[in-house]
Amino acid sequence: MSSRIHPDDRSGGFSWHPPPRPFVASVDLRIQPADTSTSAGAVDWNRQLAHWPGVEVRTSCPKPNRPRAISVPIGRPGVSVRSFVFAQPADTERAEAAENLPHLANQGAVGGKPVAAQLSGSTRIKPPGDVIKLEDRLHYILQPSLESLLAEGSLSFPFHPFPFQFEGVAFLYPRHAAVLADEMGLGKTMQAVTTIRLLLRRGELRSALLVCPKPLVTNWQREFGLWAPEVPVMVIEGDQSRRCWQWQLPEVAVRIANYELLCRDRQLLESFDTSGRPLVQFDLVALDESQRIKNRSSTTSQVVRSISRRRSWALTGTPVENSVEDLVGIFEFLAPGFLSPEMKPRRMGRTISDYVLRRTKDQVLRELPPKLFRDAEMDLSPEQRESYRLAEGEGVLRLTEMGASATIQHVFELVLRLKQICNFDPATGESAKLERLRADLEEIARSGRKAIVFSQWVCTLKRLAGALRSFGTLEYHGKVPSGRRDAVVRRFREDDGKHVMLMSYGAGGVGLNLQFANYVFLFDRWWNPAVEDQAINRAHRIGVDGPVTVTRFLMLDTIEERIDRILQEKRELFDTIFSGAESHRKLGLTQQELFGLFKLECPGGPIDLAA
Amino acid sequence: MQPSAKLAEMHSISIVSEVGGPMHSRDANSEHALGFLTVMEHAQHGLFGGYLLLNVAGRPLEFHCTTPIKANRAQEILYGPTLQSFLYGEQIGQTLLDKAKTAPCFVCTDQQPALAVRQYVSAPVALVLGEEEPPDDEAGQVWRVDAAHRGLAGPSGPGLLAFQLGRNRLAVPCDAEDDRQLVAERIARLPESFAESFDLCEPFLRIREAIEEAQKAVR
Structure with missing residues (x-):
């Protein structure tokens, strides 16, 4: 008996086939004489078989134990597939339009080796969080690295990014x-x-x-x-x-x-x-x-x-x-x-x-030289102190007399007046800051370095220009026509005799590259730290060849010291939003705080100080 | 924030099908398409397959991924040592390759069992080997093995014939030795710098990320 296993294509597995059914049969044991040589024996044999009681041989198979078939389902369930097909940009109408733009097609390698030869790395473009659909997200995830995309376009760079x-x-x-x-x-x-x-x-x-x-x-x-x-x-x-x-x-x-x-x-x-x-x-x-x-x-x-x-x-x-x-x-x-x-x-x-x-x-930019801050805290000169005391006393008295009619503008006027006195005494022209600045610039000029001095007032910069002429000063502020400003920057960069650039926060705060200056002086302070940072970073940027020293002038026991505390709070607000750190600081400068600079009271409510 | 439809339109995305029967219409001009097949094993869900077709610039043409599959106990017993080849090559690989609209000039995989898909496709299938660590002996001596002999034994695994093409190390099964020549010939037909510059390992990272993204979308 035998059984066979056949592959079963339909199930993907195998099945077992049982043997044929058993049978019962009678067997005739008589010998049929085939030839003469065996005939005698056969006759004798057959006679014996016929003799009583005779022999009848029956063969029967016992009732078979039918094997039990156990089917083991293996199964080949269908595999579900999600498919996405992406059109190549070269096939799109927009890409064709881009290729047709004048000067845009196939001119990427101007002025350098193809980027493929320059770039390595694998910066991946990740889908933004507001891209919800899976196919849209996969479109970004399955793109090659940014470096490969740039290489594909044969784009070159003047410097290695x-x-x-x-x-x-x-x-x-x-x-x-x-x-x-x-x-x-x-x-x-x-x-x-x-x-x-x-x-x-x-x-x-x-x-x-x-x-x-x-x-x-x-x-x-x-x-x-x-x-x-x-x-x-x-x-x-x-x-x-x-x-x-x-x-x-x-x-x-x-x-x-x-x-x-x-x-x-x-x-x-x-x-x-x-x-x-x-x-x-x-x-x-x-x-x-x-x-x-x-x-x-x-x-x-x-x-x-x-x-x-x-x-x-x-x-x-x-x-x-x-x-x-x-x-x-x-x-x-x-x-x-x-x-x-x-x-x-x-x-x-x-x-x-x-x-x-x-x-x-x-x-x-861990390799960027450090930015070193030093707060130059000074006392007003005796003449300045006297002018300051008088101005503050008069101003506060006036605000007090005005009572509820005092506006934020009145407070501003007083703040500006006091800040100007911190720069120069209006009566004598005395300036503790100028003396300190002059001493620092002598050292800087001797070492062949360059410095930028920031102030919020053009009149202050003008006075400084006159007082610091021996250091080779240049001016860059709102009174300098915009058409001449690039030339000023160029001269500051190229002329070894020009050691000092006098800049206003407004004109010199953004977009300028002055990384050849290693010293920054904040002659007076701006209303918010972000603008000050912008000013400082004119010098402290990629390409700077050494540490940048930032000197912040601060007159002790004056409005400048009080404003400095508020600037510090604003820095902490910025850090809270962009680092996720917890902070319980107040969010901005309120009217109450501004009036509080002079220990005055006023109706509350947030104000937006000019940047 | 921006409507996805707008974005899709912007990037010209079209979904051919999500779940459905095989797509038989192959692109006749696909001799510059490269197929990348991989299988990811997830402890809880089982095996996920992914198949990415790229053009020679490395940009995606098609992507297909499977829902997870798991071998049952009977399969584990009855398929024995051939189970992985069955799952990777036949169950997943064949299914994915059948779905693709574009026929590849050759298929790469980073999973040796997936080489079994070769019997279902006309294109050669090669295993992409990662960077090879030079073998150290007990004395700390580093031995360098020339590319021609790397496939004879050792890191590329038994039954594999390893070879170098440009910056990539590949292997084909010894019983499919002709594929080595076939792969080399087809790469030679691609743009000149391809073999030297294209990293055949990199697309598998993209497939894995895409499978994970698809999984997240299901959750």
Whole structure:
């Protein structure tokens, strides 16, 4: 008996087949004589068989024990598959359009080796949190590294970017709403330019508008020329008819405009054609120094928000200057209603975490020379002290007499008056700060180094220019025509006899690269630390060849000392939002606090001090 | 915040199918597509398969992933040592490759059992080997093995024939020796710098990330 195992294609396993059924049969034992030689024996044998009782042989099989078949299901369940197919950018209409842009196609390797030969690393583009659908997220996850994408486009760079700068590009690339809030000096401009370049090359962008403060327009032009030489850039300028033509000119990849100009062209920017489409629209609007729109009710903010666009980026080193309202203002441009001023700083920090990329030099540029702070605390000269005492006494008395009619403006006037006395005595011109500054500059000039001196007043800078002429001073402030400012910077960089640049916070606070200066003096203090940081980081940035020493002048027992305490609180507010740390500090400068500088009382309520 | 549909439109994404029958219409002009097949083992859910098709620039053309499968006890007993090849190669590999719209010029895998998928596809299948550690002897002496002899024994595993192509170390089963030549020929047809510069290990990281993302989406 045998059984066989057959493969069973249907089940994917095996089955067992039983043997044939058993049987019972009679057997005839008689021998049939076949030939003569055996016939005698056979006859005898057969006779014996026939003899009584005879023999009948019956063969029977016992009732068989039927084997039990056990089926073991192995099974081959079907495997479910999810499938996704991705169109290649080269197939898209947008990419074709990008290739058709003048100067854009196949000119990426200008001025250097292809990036593939230069770059290594594997910076991955991750899907933003607001991309919900799985197929959209996979689109990003399955892309090759950023370095590969750049290599694919044969893009070259004048300098090898830092890894954190690639991370910045990878952050901006997929985002429709983003704040690049790196500390000043980490190359926000380069990161934005490179991302725009890559998006243009990949056909995901056709028109971008870059908005920046007026003094920075040439800086952006220069940066585009450096980091994206093949990208056509147009600066919006000239009279109204020219600007109108420039706004509507097709086939311009990047336009650069300043904030003031946007306000002047508001009507055009908010107009629609006969079919109801905006006359001017962009795939991307990027705001440099986006703290300019922190006040939601300002004209600048309203105009910027009205521009038709698909992507919105904000670039700023100081997303919070005074209060959380600043950040709310920026997010009104990025995603209206996403933040509210009532949010607690910690919650706000969590809410914005996927939209904001903030790196400090300490985090990413460990090789950058340190920034050394020293607070130069001084006493007023006797003449200054007397003037200060009189001014404060009179001012406080006046405010007290005004009682409830005293406004914040009155308090400001007194603060400014006292701060000016801390700089120079109005009667004698005495200045303890100047004496200290002169002593420091002598040493700096002797060592062949350069210094930047910041003040909030042009008149103070003018006085310093006269007093410090022997050190080779240059001036950079609101009274210097914008057309001459680049030349001033160039001379400061190239002229070995020029050791001191006198700058106002307003004009010299943003966008300038002065990394050849190793000393920064804050002759007087600004209202918020963010602006001070911006000023300091003109010098402390990539390319600086040694430590940067920052000297903050502070007159003891004066309004400056009291303001310094408030600045410290503002720094802590910033840290709370961008580090998630717990803080129970007050969020900003209230009227009560400002009046409190003079131990006066006033009706409460938050105020927004000018940046 | 931004509607996903808008984003999808922006990036020209289209879903061919989510669950369904095989897609038989193969792209005839697919000789520059590379297939990457891997299987991930999850302690709780079982095996997840992923198959990624890339163009020579490393950009994704298609992605297919399976729901998790687990061998039952009967399979474990009856398939014995062939179980992994069955699951990786036949159950997962064949199913995934059948779903693809684009036929690859060759298929890479980083899982040796998945080489069993070779009997179901016309394209050669190669195992991508990671960076090889130079073997140390007891005295701490480092011995370097030339590429030609690496496949004869040791790190690439028994029954494998290892070889070097550009920056990548590959292996094919000894009983599919012709695939070595076939892979080399097909790589030679790709753009010149491909073999030197393309890292064949890297796409498997993407597949794993994508499978994890798909898992998260299910949860």
